[in-house]
Amino acid sequence: MSEVVHLPDLDGDGRGVLFEGAPKTVRLALDAGDRVPPHQHPDREIVCYVVDGEIEMTLGDETVELAAGDAARFSGDQDISPRAREDSVALLVLAEG
Secondary structure, eight states, X not given: OOOOOOGXXXXXSSEEEOSSSSSEEEEEEEOTTOBOOOBOOTTEEEEEEEEEXXXXXXXXXXXXXXXXXXXXXXXXXXXXXXXXXXXXXXXXEEEEO
């Protein structure tokens, strides 16, 4: 059976889980200037696709800038801290690594 989710319909605190089970798929919405505190997702590979806006993604000692249409893949075994440079929406997929 297929599952379909319309991203703009997900509300809440900026994070919304799209589907139950693995891989974990999350919609992240941040207002300009908002930052998610550094955290880790051990044993996960993460793909982040920026749907709208611009996100500065701190990954361990590295910082990458992502704009709408950009995708990044990285390990969840490091500190991760996204910050919105403007109102932004991203889709993150966390898969077992």
